[in-house]
Amino acid sequence: MSKLTSMLNIGKEMEKKLISVGIESSGQLIEIGAKDAFLRLKQKYPNVCLVHLYTLEGAIRDTEFNRLSEDTKKELKEFSDFLKK
Numbered sequence: 289m290s291k292l293t294s295m296l297n298i299g300k301e302m303e304k305k306l307i308s309v310g311i312e313s314s315g316q317l318i319e320i321g322a323k324d325a326f327l328r329l330k331q332k333y334p335n336v337c338l339v340h341l342y343t344l345e346g347a348i349r350d351t352e353f354n355r356l357s358e359d360t361k362k363e364l365k366e367f368s369d370f371l372k373k
Contacts, residue, residue, distance in 0.1 A: 291313070297352065309329055332355045338364065
């Protein structure tokens with residue numbers, strides 16, 4: 289079971305938040321996926337934003353969040369916007 293902070297983009301603060309919503313390892317984050325993890329975070333921490341979602345997706349894909357494709361960013365933004373409704 290790998291620590292969350294072993295993943296790209298996941299620092300101590302994000303790790304604490306993820307653990308607080310029941311995601312305790314990199315394997316769990318990968319299994320749950322960025323969108324479901326973001327939804328959990330959003331429910332507990334209403335101020336999490338789109339960048340957090342990009343960060344989670346980047347961690348799962350092992351890439352810097354700012355290097356996600358424009359299509360991926362668009363899809364994630366649509367998801368984030370949907371949650372605001």
